[in-house]
Amino acid sequence: MHKSGFIAIVGKPNVGKSTLLNALIGQKVAIMSPKPQTTRHRITGVLSADDYQMIFVDTPGMHKGRDLLNKAIDKVAVSSLKDVDMVLFVVDRMKTAAEDFIISYFKGLKKPIFLVVNKIDELDGNKGIDEIIMSYLGTYDFDAYFPVSAKDLTHIDKIKESLIKYLPEGPKYFPPEMKSDQSQTMMMSELIREKILYYTEQEIPHAVAVVIESIYHNEEHGQVDVSALIVVERPTQKQILIGRGGDKIKHIGTEARKEINRILDTKIHLTIWVKVKKDWRNRPSDLKAFGFGE
Ligand SMILES: Nc1nc2c(ncn2[C@@H]2O[C@H](COP(=O)(O)OP(=O)(O)OP(=O)(O)O)[C@@H](O)[C@H]2O)c(=O)[nH]1
Ligand SMILES: [Mg+2]
Known part of the structure; x- marks a missing residue:
């Protein structure tokens, strides 16, 4: 059984x-x-x-x-x-x-x-x-x-x-080799968000959304080019996230890239953009665009 x-x-x-x-x-x-x-x-x-x-x-x-x-x-x-x-x-x-x-x-x-x-x-x-x-x-x-x-x-x-x-009697709902129903794109955006959670403080971790904008298999360089957008709520948050001379965002990007390479077993080149979307956490259209709610 x-x-x-x-x-x-x-x-x-x-x-x-x-x-x-x-x-x-x-x-x-x-x-x-x-x-x-x-x-x-x-x-x-x-x-x-x-x-x-x-x-x-x-x-x-x-x-x-x-x-x-x-x-x-x-x-x-x-x-x-x-x-x-x-x-x-x-x-x-x-x-x-x-x-x-x-x-x-x-x-x-x-x-x-x-x-x-x-x-x-x-x-x-x-x-x-x-x-x-x-x-x-x-x-x-x-x-x-x-x-x-x-x-x-x-x-x-x-x-x-x-x-x-x-456990009740039941079928295999997923192929045995499958560990999660998360797409690779979702996993990438989550791993980038995880690094933001680790390396920023106070309201910043909660004010961000991460969206993977494009994934391009670059045959020439044998790598995957990933472009990610980090959305914050205010210009001051953008400044903090980018850091002095871009230090902070560079560090976050490097740590995210290393872990994505390891977990997804692919060599990626990661480009990160930061954009301000005022009060996105309270805007239904933004929430929908970033994958929350119905
Ligand atoms: N000491 C100790 N810390 C733990 C243990 N399990 C988790 N943690 C820590 O607790 C913190 C929260 O862990 P998460 O797994 O993110 O907790 P969560 O319940 O999923 O949190 P949310 O997603 O925010 O609801 C992290 O810093 C973990 O390292 C444990 O067994 N012992
Ligand atoms: Mg959790």
Whole structure:
């Protein structure tokens, strides 16, 4: 009998959902960063074996967002909850109002929901783990509890072993060699955004959108010429992103190019442009153009 199913990974921003997805798949399919609200789209990671297939759905961190971009992003996680067979609810601390807000969406879902306590490498042994798990008891009847470290790959296999038992009978939805449903173009723009998240501060990480404008297979040089556009909201953000003498954007470009070459196993030449689009996060037409919302 072949088993398969869709499993959503949900939780607050920055708890390590994307790191967990990559750990479960054994390959980087989702970008990760120390800044909250890194993930903006639903990202699928596929884990295939002879007799099962698990399709993990990484979602943006759930919180009460204010601008139109955040409202569109929040919808992704909420709608994913409805579409899947099971849910991994990732937390990294004791329960507060922010976690209660997410748990309120679980009521009436009628599907297995598991509590994943991530970042146990930062805790003071089992005592810390127990305290966190205890704080969730009584709020929701979770089907199992998994203390893990997605960063150190601790107990990741335990999650997989358990999920196999809950998987319903089903087909292989994806070819076994496929690890993600993300296109190469999407992966490239995400990796560029990841470097911006790492190398900029304050409002800049959240004010950018990255669009791949063209990809050209340059036979003459045996490389792929990629042209990317970074959109920001204000001229001051453009200045900061470009940096003194173009230092900052050069560094971001170099780091992004190196990782794209490695992950996609292609030699790319990357050209980056920065453009100001005033208040794009609150303009429905811009949001649509950059791949958000309906
Ligand atoms: N110490 C520790 N840090 C972790 C672990 N897992 C993730 N992190 C860190 O937590 C930060 C956030 O990780 P992400 O995977 O981007 O978190 P996320 O939940 O996907 O965040 P959003 O997409 O913004 O909702 C990064 O700096 C990770 O390196 C872990 O097991 N231990
Ligand atoms: Mg994420």
